[in-house]
Amino acid sequence: MTALVTFGETMLRLSPPRGERLETARELEVQAGGAESNVAVAATRLGGDAAWFSKLPDSPLGRRIVGELRSHGVDTDGVVWTDDARQGVYYLEHGASPRPTNVVYDRADAAVTTLETGETDLDAVRDAEVCYTSGITPALSETLRETTADVLDAAQDAGTTTAFDLNYRTKLWSPEEAAEGYRALLGSVDLLFAAERDAATVLGRDGDAESVARGLAEDYGIETVVVTRGEEGSLAVSGGAVSEQGVYEAETRDAIGTGDAFVGGYLAKHLDGGSVAESLQWASATASLKRTVDGDIAVVNPEDVERVVADEGDGISR
Amino acid sequence: MTALVTFGETMLRLSPPRGERLETARELEVQAGGAESNVAVAATRLGGDAAWFSKLPDSPLGRRIVGELRSHGVDTDGVVWTDDARQGVYYLEHGASPRPTNVVYDRADAAVTTLETGETDLDAVRDAEVCYTSGITPALSETLRETTADVLDAAQDAGTTTAFDLNYRTKLWSPEEAAEGYRALLGSVDLLFAAERDAATVLGRDGDAESVARGLAEDYGIETVVVTRGEEGSLAVSGGAVSEQGVYEAETRDAIGTGDAFVGGYLAKHLDGGSVAESLQWASATASLKRTVDGDIAVVNPEDVERVVADEGDGISR
Amino acid sequence: MTALVTFGETMLRLSPPRGERLETARELEVQAGGAESNVAVAATRLGGDAAWFSKLPDSPLGRRIVGELRSHGVDTDGVVWTDDARQGVYYLEHGASPRPTNVVYDRADAAVTTLETGETDLDAVRDAEVCYTSGITPALSETLRETTADVLDAAQDAGTTTAFDLNYRTKLWSPEEAAEGYRALLGSVDLLFAAERDAATVLGRDGDAESVARGLAEDYGIETVVVTRGEEGSLAVSGGAVSEQGVYEAETRDAIGTGDAFVGGYLAKHLDGGSVAESLQWASATASLKRTVDGDIAVVNPEDVERVVADEGDGISR
Amino acid sequence: MTALVTFGETMLRLSPPRGERLETARELEVQAGGAESNVAVAATRLGGDAAWFSKLPDSPLGRRIVGELRSHGVDTDGVVWTDDARQGVYYLEHGASPRPTNVVYDRADAAVTTLETGETDLDAVRDAEVCYTSGITPALSETLRETTADVLDAAQDAGTTTAFDLNYRTKLWSPEEAAEGYRALLGSVDLLFAAERDAATVLGRDGDAESVARGLAEDYGIETVVVTRGEEGSLAVSGGAVSEQGVYEAETRDAIGTGDAFVGGYLAKHLDGGSVAESLQWASATASLKRTVDGDIAVVNPEDVERVVADEGDGISR
Amino acid sequence: MTALVTFGETMLRLSPPRGERLETARELEVQAGGAESNVAVAATRLGGDAAWFSKLPDSPLGRRIVGELRSHGVDTDGVVWTDDARQGVYYLEHGASPRPTNVVYDRADAAVTTLETGETDLDAVRDAEVCYTSGITPALSETLRETTADVLDAAQDAGTTTAFDLNYRTKLWSPEEAAEGYRALLGSVDLLFAAERDAATVLGRDGDAESVARGLAEDYGIETVVVTRGEEGSLAVSGGAVSEQGVYEAETRDAIGTGDAFVGGYLAKHLDGGSVAESLQWASATASLKRTVDGDIAVVNPEDVERVVADEGDGISR
Amino acid sequence: MTALVTFGETMLRLSPPRGERLETARELEVQAGGAESNVAVAATRLGGDAAWFSKLPDSPLGRRIVGELRSHGVDTDGVVWTDDARQGVYYLEHGASPRPTNVVYDRADAAVTTLETGETDLDAVRDAEVCYTSGITPALSETLRETTADVLDAAQDAGTTTAFDLNYRTKLWSPEEAAEGYRALLGSVDLLFAAERDAATVLGRDGDAESVARGLAEDYGIETVVVTRGEEGSLAVSGGAVSEQGVYEAETRDAIGTGDAFVGGYLAKHLDGGSVAESLQWASATASLKRTVDGDIAVVNPEDVERVVADEGDGISR
C-alpha cells in the first residue's frame, strides 16, 4: 500500500544534445518521461511514498522505463506487461529563442492505450490516500478514457482523494474533444490542477485566476482547485478560501516536467499534512528546482526544497 | 536518371554503446538503416550512381534519414513525403557471445507501409539499368506487397534488370507467408540473391548451393542466382555457368548490413561492366569491409575494395 | 542546373566543447565550415536549390566536406579533386565574455588556392539565376583572385545575378590589400552584402547605412546593396528604393555563420520571387535561427523561418 | 519480506574508458559495485526477489548507490543511513594483456565498516529463505566481523539458509587473517562458494576440487559446498552427492563481477526450487553472460540464461 | 629554484555534466583542484615560474594530480610520495539558481594531512621570492597546522615574502577554530588575501573594506592586505596606501577557483615587478577569465589578461 | 641538464572513435604524437630524465603539444617558438582487418621544418648522456637535414651517445632519398635502431638480422645496432657481441608508437646502467605495454615493465 497512486503513459524520451537539431543528430540521450510518473517520482523523492501503474511492452524498452522509475523509489508492481504492443517514444529537441523546443510524439498504439479497468489493481487505488492522473491519459484512446473514469470513480467512492491535472496537449486532441473528455471526469475529481491557459482554451474560462478556480470548484463540485499562471505564480481555492503563491525564479536548463514537479511537490507536502498554502509553496519550489535539471524528472530532495522555501541563496556550498 | 534504383524501408537505428544493454541505456547512437538504402549507399560509394525511394514522414526524423543517405551521394528525389504516418525505428543491442545481438523492431505503421504504386516514379525505374528491393519490403504490408509487384513488373517490362534479395526476417512473417510472398514476385526477378538458410527455411530448398541456385533459376526463370553461405563463401549460377567466391576474413565490429554490402558491391561492379565472377569478388570484399565499420552502412571507397581484392595486407599505412 | 551556384573555400571546423580551451582539449567536434557553402546550405534548406564548387583534396578529409554539404541537399558535382594539395582547417574555441571566441586558421596552401578558371564549370554558372562568392575567396591566393574575377564576369555576362559579401577577414589580408581586391571585383557585382564595419574599415565608407549603401551602389553600379549593422538590423538600397529590417533577437549558442545564414535566407527568398523587403526579412530570421544551433551551418527549415517572421513565440511545441 | 537477503559493502566504481589509464583519465564512468549487492541484483533480475542492506552516508553518493540497486528491483529498505562516515570508492582500470586490470581501493573508513548488529533488521534476515554475504565483509573492520557473525548466526538459528562466498581479497587482509576470519564464520554457513584458489591460498586445501569440497563440508558441517575453478568449471558437493558443471565460453568485455553473477544465478535457481545441478548450470550461464556486459552488475534476464543453457547460439536475433 | 612556492592539498575533482545531479550521474569529469596548486598554475601560466609541493599517494591517482599540474609548467619536484595514505577527492555538482553548486568533500585522511616539516624542502622555500598557502591547509590536520607555521616562519625568516589567503571553509572547521588557526599564523604573513565575508565571519571584522584591511595590517603587522568583495571589487592597503579595483564582468561557466585565480594573477604581476594597483588589476582580470573556463584551473595566457585589462572587447577573433 | 635529449617533429594526432571512418567523423580525439617525443616520454616515465626540443607555433596548438609532453615529466625548455609557421597534424583512422589503419599526414610547412642549428641549445645536447632523433626528422626538410647532421655531430664530438632509429616513412620520401639521407648521418651514430624491413627497403640489406646488424655496425662504425623484426623479436650487436630478445605478446588496442616505446624502454634501462640484453628486454616489454594503451604515447610505469619482464600474469589485481 502506498500513499499516492498515479497512472498514465510513460514514454522513452530521446533528445539530442543542446544546440543540435533532431535531423542531424548522431546521439540521443534517453530518459523516462510521462506526466503521471513524473509526479510519482517527485512525490516519492520528497517523502511521499508513491506508486505508478501503466501498461508496458515486455521488452528491454518497457523494462528501461520501469528501471528508471524504481531507481527513484517509485513502486511499479502494478504495471501490466504485454507482448502485443509497443513502447511510446517522444523526441525532444531543446530550443533556444526564437527556435522553440520541439516535441515529436511517436506514441500511437502504445501499450498503455489498451489498458482496461479489469487489468488494474483497484484495491491499491482504494487503499491510497491520493490517486492522480492527468488529462493526457483519457486523450490517448477510447479504452483509456473509460479506464480513467473507472479508476477515478473507484478511488473517490473509496474515500481516496482524486487529483487531476488538465494537462491539455494540442497534438493529442482538439479543444472540443478535450472539453468533452474533461467534463466526463471532473465530477470525480477532488483536487484539480489547471493551467490558466488550459482552462481558457479548452473550458472557455477567461476571468482572473480566482474566478476561474471558484467557477470550476462550484460547477464540478471540486474541493480544491489550483490554477497555475506560469511566471505569475499560482492560486488555490479550497473550501472557499484562497491561497496565493509566487514563483521562485530559476535558471532554466530544461522546462519539460515543470508542471509535473509542481503537482508532485504539492502532493508530497499534502500527504505530509501540509496546508494548502504550504503545499503550494512546496509545489512552486519543486517546480523551480526541476527547471535546473536535465530531463522530465525532478531529481530533488526534501532539503533542496526546504532551502528554496527558506530562500537561503544559491552560492557554492563548501 | 540513375543506373540503379532501390526502394524499401529505411529506419532509424538506435543503439547503445557496445557492452551496454538497451534496458540500462542512457545514450543511443543514431543511424539510418534499411536493406535497400544500404545497398544504394554501397553501390553509390563504389561508383554505381544509385537512387533510393520510399515513403517518409515529413518530420525531422524523416529528414534525418534522407540527409544521411544523401551524404553518401544517393539520389533521394523519389521519396514520397507524408504528414500522416510515423518513422520506423529499430533498436540494436550489440551482443557478445553467448549473448546474441538483439534487434527490437518498432516499425509497425511506418509511412512506407502505405506507399502505393501510383505515388512512385515508375519512369525512374524504367530508365534505370537495375532496380533492386528485398524480401523485407513485401513483408511490411499488403499495400507494399502490391507496390513491390507493380514496380518489379514495370521494371522488367522496360528492360531494367530486376534484382532481389530474399532477406527473410522471422520477426516480420512466417516461412509460409514469406514463401507465398516470394513466389508472387520471383517471376519478375532477373538477379536473385538468396542466403542458403533462407532458401532452405522458406522455400524448402535443401541441397548444395549449386543445386539450390540451379533449381531457383530454372523454376522461376531467373537469369542469375547468387547463393550466399556465410563463412563458406558464395556461388552464382548465371546462364548455366557457375562462379564461386570465398569470404575475405574480417575483424568484425558490426555484422549488421553485411548482406546488403555484399549486394551493393556486386551491383557496383556489375554496373561497371564486371563479369559475374568479378562482381562476386567485389561483393565479398565489400561485405568484409562493412564488418569493420560501425553501423548498417558500408562506408567504403573503391580503393578499399581494390586493396582487399588485391590482398595488400592490413598494416598501418603511413 | 541549379538556381544558385556558390564557390569558395570550405574548411574542416574543429572545436573543443564549450568551456574548454584549445590548448587543453582532448576531443574536437568536426564540422564543415565555409562562407560560401554555408550560404549554399542555408539557401538549399530553405528551398533554393543550390550548388557549391571548390577544389578539394581527394582524401577522407575532402570527402568529409562534400558528404556534409550533400546531406543538406547541396549539389557538389562541380567540385574539382586533386591529389596534390591539403584540406584547410580552422580551430574554433568558443568564448565567453570577457574571453573572445578564438579562431585559429590553418588554411595556407589549401587545395582551393590552386583553383583555376579552366577547371571550373562556367556553364553551370551561366545557367544559374544567382552566382555567389565572398571576399574571403580572392583573399586566399593570387590564383583565386583571378578565378573569382573570371567567374563573376562570366556569370554577369550570361545574365546571371552576381552576389558578393565583403566578408573582410583581418587574418587574411590588410585593409589596403582587401580594398584593392574588392575594387577589382565590385564592377562585376549585382547584389552586394556589406557589413557596415567592413565598408568602413576597408572601403573607408563612414556615413549612415543608407548613404553607405547608396554610395556603393552608385560608385560601382551595383543594383542592390545590403548593409548589415549587427544588432542594429540591416538596410537595402535597390534601384534607389530603401528597405529596412530589424534583427530578431536570439539566445546565441554559436555566432559563427550568422552572416552567411543572412545571405542564404535572403537568396532563398529572392529565388522564390520575394521582394527585397521580404528577402531581408527572411535573411534576418535565418540569421537569428542560426545563432541557436551549434556549427557554421544554419540547420533550418522553411517552417522555422516562417514561424519567426510570424512571431509565433518560442515556448514548447507539444 | 524477501526470499533472499544479502549484506555487505557497495562502492562507487569509477573507471576510465577502455584503453585509457587512470593517471591520464579525464572522464570516469560511474557504477555501483559490491559483491553482495551484485548477487542481490543478479538474483532479483532472474526472479529471486532479493533485498540488500548495508550502511551508507546520507549524501548524494550514498543515494547514488541505492538508486542503482533499486532500478534492478532490489529492496533497499534495510539500509542504515549515517551522516558520519564516507562512501567507499574503487577505481577500475581495464587491462589488456600483458597489462593487468588494476583496482585501486579507496574504501577505508567507509560507512559500512561501522555497521553494528543492533542497527540491522534481523527479522528480515530470519524471514528470508536465504541470507548471503561474502568474505569481503568481515575483512573490512572488526565491527563488521562481529556483525557478520551475529547475522549469520541469527539467520541459521531461524532456519534461514546461510550462504557465503570466500571471496578472498589480498588488498584487504593476509591469508592468515582471512583464515582466522573464515573459521569464525564457517560453522554458521549452510551453502559455501569457494574459489579453488582461495581454498588453497587461505585455507591450505590443495587437493582436487571434489576433495576440497568434501573436506570443507565435513570439517565445518556445511550442507553444500560449491568449488569454482575458473575456466575449468565448477563442482558441488551436497549431502554427499557430487554435481559438475562446465563453463559457457564468453567474449569477455568486463570480468569484474563474474563470481557474484555465478552466485546470483545459483541462488535464483535454488530459490525457484532448482536442484543443485540446475542451480550450478544457471550459475555458470549467468557468469558467462555477465562477462559480456560492462560493469560489476549482471544485467541479465531469465530468457538470456535459458537461451545460454539451451545453447541456442549467438547470432543476430531479428 | 622558482620565484613562487605554494603548498597545500590538491584533490581529484569529480563532476557530472552540467544539469545532471551527482546522485544520478553515470559519468564524471576529472580534474585536479586545490587552492594552492590553482594559484601556482595561474601564476606559472602568466609567467611567474612557480612550484607546488604536497604529499600524495604513490598511485595512479597521485600521479594523475602531478601530471595535470606539470602540464601547465608547475614544478612538482618537491612533492612527497607515500604508500600509506589516500588521495583526497571532491565531488562537484554544478548548480543553477535556485539550486546551489554543491561540493561533497571526501578528503579525510588524505596523504597531505600527514605532511611534516621534516619532509619538506625548506631550502626551496627560502630561495623563493614568495611562498604561498591558504587557510585550508592548517584546517586539514593538526600536523598540517604545525607544518604550515613552520614553513611560513622559515620563509619569512629567510626574507621570502609570505602570502596567505584566509579561504575559510565551513565544512572543515568552525569559525572559532578557524580564528584560532589564523591567529597562530598571521604574524608570519606579509601579504594577506581576505574575502570580506571571511574577515567578518571568522575574525569578526565588520567595517568597510578599507578599515578591515587597515585593521588586519595593523593588528598583525602585515605589509599588504587585499580584501576581496565579490562583485564589489577589491581593495588593497599596502604600506598605508590604498588601491581599489573593480571586477571585470564575466559570463560564468564555472565559479570554482575564482579566488585562486585572483591570487595567481596578483602574484604573477607582483613577481614581474608590478605595483599593488597593477597586481590587483591582473588579479581581477585573471579571476574574470577563470569564470569562463570549466574546472578549478585558470587556463589563461598573458595575452588573455592583457586583452581584458585593455578592454578590447569579446567578439570573434578571425 | 637531462640525461637524454631528443628532437624532432611532434604533431597533433586527431582520430575518430574506433569503428568510425574519417570521412564520416563528428568527433576526433586529440593527442600529441611524434617519434622523438614518444621516446622522450617513455624514457622519462621509466625513470630516464629526458628533454625534447623542436620548433612550434606560438599558438594554442603548439602549447597543446608542450602541455601534454610536460605532463609526463619531459623537459620542454629547449622548444623554439615562432609566429610564422603552422602546427603539423596527422589524422589517424583505426583499422580492422582487412581495412588497414590509415594515417593522413598534414605536416607540410610545419614550424619544425624551419628549425636551424643556430636556434638549438647545443650545450644541452653536449651535456646529455644520450641524444636521440629518428629518420623522420631529416626527411621533413632540407633545413632539418642540416640541423640533424649538426646536432648529431656536436653530440658525438662532446662524447654524448648518439642514438638514431631509421623510421622510414614512405609518405615522406623515396627509398633512394632516404638512403642518401641516412648515409649522411650514420657516421655520426653510436646506437642505431633499424627495423629489418627498413634496412632492406632503404639500405638494401637483406640477410638475417644478425648479418644486417653486423654489416651496419661495420660499414658505418656504429657501436651498437639493434634490429627489430616485428613479431620475431629483436637482436642487438654491440662490440661484436649478440643479444636476442623475443616479443611479449599483447592484446593490441593501438599499435602506433610501438617502435618508439621500444626505443624509450631501451634508453631508460641503458641510462640506468643496464646491459644491452637488459635494455632489449625493457624495450620489448615497454613496446608490448604500449600496444594496450590508446594513443602514440606509452603511458607506463617502471612497475608495469618489471611485471611484464617477471611474467607475473595479467589477471585482475585486487
Ligand SMILES: [Ca+2]
Ligand atoms: Ca555537439
Ligand SMILES: [Ca+2]
Ligand atoms: Ca545531459
Ligand SMILES: [Ca+2]
Ligand atoms: Ca559509441
Ligand SMILES: [Ca+2]
Ligand atoms: Ca559504458
Ligand SMILES: [Ca+2]
Ligand atoms: Ca556522450
Ligand SMILES: [Ca+2]
Ligand atoms: Ca568537458
Ligand SMILES: [Ca+2]
Ligand atoms: Ca570520446
Ligand SMILES: [Ca+2]
Ligand atoms: Ca579514449
Ligand SMILES: [Ca+2]
Ligand atoms: Ca563524455
Ligand SMILES: [Ca+2]
Ligand atoms: Ca549526460
Ligand SMILES: [Ca+2]
Ligand atoms: Ca561512435
Ligand SMILES: [Ca+2]
Ligand atoms: Ca561525445
Ligand code: NI
Ligand atoms: Ni537534453
Ligand code: NI
Ligand atoms: Ni556527444
Ligand code: NI
Ligand atoms: Ni552525455
Ligand code: NI
Ligand atoms: Ni554501436
